[in-house]
Amino acid sequence: GESVGLHLPTLSVQEGDNSIINCAYSNSASDYFIWYKQESGKGPQFIIDIRSNMDKRQGQRVTVLLNKTVKHLSLQIAATQPGDSAVYFCAENEGSYIPTFGRGTSLIVHP
């Protein structure tokens, strides 16, 4: 079946820098996308979502960009903090409420 994947398995940044985590998806019928943060020993935690009729959505320190032409999704974290260190997953839905997860990117923030 079609899948969601991530370009970079590990991203290291300095505290205060901006982070960009990328995700490629292959299912052109996907209409809803979610970014999750998973800290060690915890389940995934919702960060931000975006529907396919949008190309940008902003939250608190986070922005998600969606490029449907190239089927690409990104998560931007402004002023990255040590508490942002975690594994980040993008997930996509196609008309159902069952997200399909990619493999994940590990974000390491150095103080």
Place this chain on the structure above:
Amino acid sequence: DAGVTQSPTHLIKTRGQQVTLRCSPKSGHDTVSWYQQALGQGPQFIFQYYEEEERQRGNFPDRFSGHQFPNYSSELNVNALLLGDSALYLCASSPVRGSQETQYFGPGTRLLVL
């Protein structure tokens, strides 16, 4: 609100055994989904329960079964355990089946099969 809770937190079993994992959904949620997360991978959907019935199922064998109780809590049962069943099992709840609203995940049960 305690959020989604799961028990036990960790479990060790041997091949061939059976295991039951438990989940209590977030208050106000009536739909429960189960996921398997292998080490270094994203969660993979197992199945979803709503109104005490299995509504959707992922690509998992019949050894994986579940149940939902009238209070919306749920169990995941795995029979004839294999080494490859070692993983983090996540429960997620949502308020309305089929809604696009995001799911809330529990902390998971870490299962090790020896």
